[in-house]
Amino acid sequence: MNKGLLTFPKGGVHPPESKELTEHLPVEAVPVPSQVDILLTQHFGAPCEPVVKKKDQVAEGDRIGDVEAGLGASVHASVSGKVKNIGFAAHPITVRAPCITIETDTEAPPRKFEPCEWSSLSKEGLLAKIKKAGIVGIGGAGFPTHVKLSPPPEAKVDTLIINGAECEPYLTTDHRLMLEHAEEIIEGAKIILTILGIKQAHIGIEVNKADAIEAMMEAVSKASLNGFDVKVAPLKVKYPQGSEKQLIQSITGRKVPGFGLPFDVGVIVQNAGTTKAIYDAVVLDKPLYEKVITVSGKGIKRPANLLVRIGTRVSDIVSFLGGINEDLAKVVLGGPMMGFAVPSLDVPVIKTTSGILFLTQDEIDTSPHGQCIRCGWCLEACPMGLSPNEIGIYVEGGQAENTAQFGVFECFECGCCAYVCPAKRPLVQFIRLAKMKAKKSM
Ligand code: SF4
Ligand code: SF4
Structure with a gap:
């Protein structure tokens, strides 16, 4: 079926697609949660500063945080209600981050958006x-x-x-x-x-x-x-x-x-x-305050494609989908190749959340890793032509800061190398560590 189709020439892998759980399911809207945690770091660049105060009333779509100078993007209320707190909350990548928590006014009418003609705009x-x-x-x-x-x-x-x-x-x-x-x-x-x-x-x-x-x-x-x-x-x-x-x-x-x-x-x-x-x-003049995500894996009772308000906690989504199965082993935000495992269901959905995976033991590989056997499979799989095996060996040998020569900064952490490694070496984790240490030593 793939013969003659467009593709890239170097590397790449074919992991099981596992899309059958949700690919035929139409998107359904999750009911508005009783509160949302709108993180102020949902983008590449400087964090937002709040432009509202505790106890302020906000309406769905109101701007509540913004970046005054430099690279960034504003954040908006995803529900109508009252600002309950401005503090910190769980973040899917950085663990904790500044956050505006809004308590939902369940009586507030949903906001309506009328289409406008855009072709005359500059x-x-x-x-x-x-x-x-x-x-x-x-x-x-x-x-x-x-x-x-x-x-x-x-x-x-x-x-x-x-x-x-x-x-x-x-x-x-x-x-x-x-x-x-x-x-x-x-x-x-x-x-x-x-x-x-x-x-x-x-x-x-x-x-x-x-x-x-x-x-x-x-x-x-x-x-x-x-x-x-x-x-x-x-x-x-x-x-x-x-x-x-x-x-x-x-x-x-x-x-x-x-x-x-x-x-x-x-x-x-x-x-x-x-x-x-x-x-x-x-x-529609509609701010980005809701998005479609996939919730999948054998560890969730009911896999689905969902339209969720940004700031909805994973725990609220789990309740909507009927709970988790007993053999749940790992929760991942994003896909299994590039996503991040999350330790708690308190994490809210942010603008870049594409999916939440509830994976069981038979969907993940927890076998311990061994020494590099120099098979070269990771070199063949890397679409960037890098040397992940050497990066791993250098990190283990305490020389993480010397890995730029193997292309560590060109790596976009796709995980192909780790996927093919017969020794199950955690190459992406090695690479993330190497990037951190090599940057510090520059
Ligand atoms: S994670 Fe980095 S080193 Fe590994 S295959 Fe992808 S780009 Fe190459
Ligand atoms: S695939 Fe694994 S064992 Fe093989 S060379 Fe790469 S790091 Fe070493």
Whole structure:
């Protein structure tokens, strides 16, 4: 089925897809929780400062935190209610972070959004709406979108790629968004093309999502493209097809340099979910305060694709889905390849949460790791051509600060090396440690 399809040339792996638990389930809205924890660090850049006080009344969609200077994105109330506390709460990646807790007013009516015509807006006007709505890359590291869509003039961007690859096992949020909101994603792509002043867009989708490919092709054929050239690009199923550098090479053949950025080769990549959020921000004037996530794994009673308010605690989602199974062994935020294990169900959903996996013992590998046997499998699997085996050996030998020579800073922690390692070496953990120590020694 994959023969002749677009793909990247170096490395990659084929983990079990495990998408069957949720890929056919339409998105359902989780009831508004009794309180939400809106973290002030949900994006790449400086943390937000609160712009509300304890006991203030806020309405759904109100701006409650912002970054005054530098890189960042504002955060918004995801429910109407009263500011109960401004303090700290559990964070899915940094363990704890500043937070605004809102107690929900269950009587408050839901906020309504009316579509508006955007085609007469200037590039600056469109970017201002995206900034105001607090849009960040919701499929990745949370880079502020208004900044990503403002590349330097010397970048000569000519191509937009909408990333619908969703190559992480289990996750089906972009898949469902492309099935259920294809028209909005195409309109979002037109907005981005208008901002960038270019004509060409490719929508990259792995062929294990044949229905999404069909839905997006149909939406493209029905859309009034007004001179834009938008095409669907079916991709080979291979992890990490959805990583920016690999996706760019798969679709355009252009290779982003090791320390380079997509715009260095004339490309901007936006995830399908972020493109829908851009549509919401520009056409509906709707801030980013809710998102679609996949909740999956054999450890949850009822796997689902859910529309949740940002700030909803994982424990509230577990209650909505009927609880966890007895053999639950690990909870992961994100996919199994790049996600983070979380120690507590108090963690709230943030803008970059793509999924919550409740994995049982037979879905994870807990066997102890051994010495490197120099098989070289990790070298073959690494899509960046790095030497993860050497990084691991150096870290164990107390020489983590000397690992830049093996490409530690070019590693984007895809986990392919660890996935193939027969000695079960925790190569990504070694790499994260090496990055920390090597940075300190610079
Ligand atoms: S985690 Fe890093 S070193 Fe390992 S395969 Fe991915 S890019 Fe290469
Ligand atoms: S795959 Fe594992 S055992 Fe093989 S060379 Fe890499 S680190 Fe060593």
